[in-house]
Amino acid sequence: MRVFADYHTHTRFSHGKGTVMDNVRAAARKGLEAVAITDHGPANLFGVGVESLATFGEIAEEIERSREAFPGVRVLMGVEANIVDTDGGLDVPAEVQKRLDIVLAGHHLIVRGRTLADWWKLSGRNFAARWSRHLAERARVDNTKSLVEAIRRNRVDVVTHPGLHVSIDTAELARECARVGTALEINAKHAHLDVAFLKVAARQGVSFCINSDAHGPDEVGEFGRALEVAMRAGIEPERIINVRA
Numbered sequence: 001m002r003v004f005a006d007y008h009t010h011t012r013f014s015h016g017k018g019t020v021m022d023n024v025r026a027a028a029r030k031g032l033e034a035v036a037i038t039d040h041g042p043a044n045l046f047g048v049g050v051e052s053l054a055t056f057g058e059i060a061e062e063i064e065r066s067r068e069a070f071p072g073v074r075v076l077m078g079v080e081a082n083i084v085d086t087d088g089g090l091d092v093p094a095e096v097q098k099r100l101d102i103v104l105a106g107h108h109l110i111v112r113g114r115t116l117a118d119w120w121k122l123s124g125r126n127f128a129a130r131w132s133r134h135l136a137e138r139a140r141v142d143n144t145k146s147l148v149e150a151i152r153r154n155r156v157d158v159v160t161h162p163g164l165h166v167s168i169d170t171a172e173l174a175r176e177c178a179r180v181g182t183a184l185e186i187n188a189k190h191a192h193l194d195v196a197f198l199k200v201a202a203r204q205g206v207s208f209c210i211n212s213d214a215h216g217p218d219e220v221g222e223f224g225r226a227l228e229v230a231m232r233a234g235i236e237p238e239r240i241i242n243v244r245a
């Protein structure tokens, strides 16, 4: 089995270390057929996200140059969007999504919510949930709802690191992903997904995507034990969108 594409990499445009060209060069060296540039959406706080939506124009220009320099690698222009309200709104609007080759979306804790109430539900309460079972239960319901609504209302190709730092109903999310054709990510950097999670998700008929979530060129195409965990969970290679036998 071989992972032929890395659909989740960051650059200096958000809080990665390298340039677009660095990531594409690394992908070419590792023999990847495709790589996606998926910097964080603008709602991530403290310089983690892109400065504004206009940044995607600059990223597109660099991607164009990297395509010319490395014609053997398919370079996808993408984003790792943030969920900013429990109705599934993203920090990258539909008109920007349409211009991208791939849209990833994930739940991040240090983000600007649409409103203060949204911030509480998506971020604050997830921190407070550590000390209260009641809050933990309500957080789990809203975490799941916001992800489910996000894939219903937007064009999301992959949900990144599902369940990282936040509690979710795996089966419910996977069921909806299977219905709308969104893949669940097996994230190599965070390596938080275990065999049990993957088995629960797989039972719903969902597809998966193995990504590095590289924050530096040296991490591009590094999938660690993600493939091995997937195989141990009994996921068939055909169910992983970027794996080939």
Ligand SMILES: [Zn+2]
Pocket (backbone or CB within 6 Å): 080, 106, 108, 160, 161
């Ligand atoms: Zn992320």
Ligand SMILES: [Zn+2]
Pocket (backbone or CB within 6 Å): 008, 010, 080, 160, 213
């Ligand atoms: Zn990421």
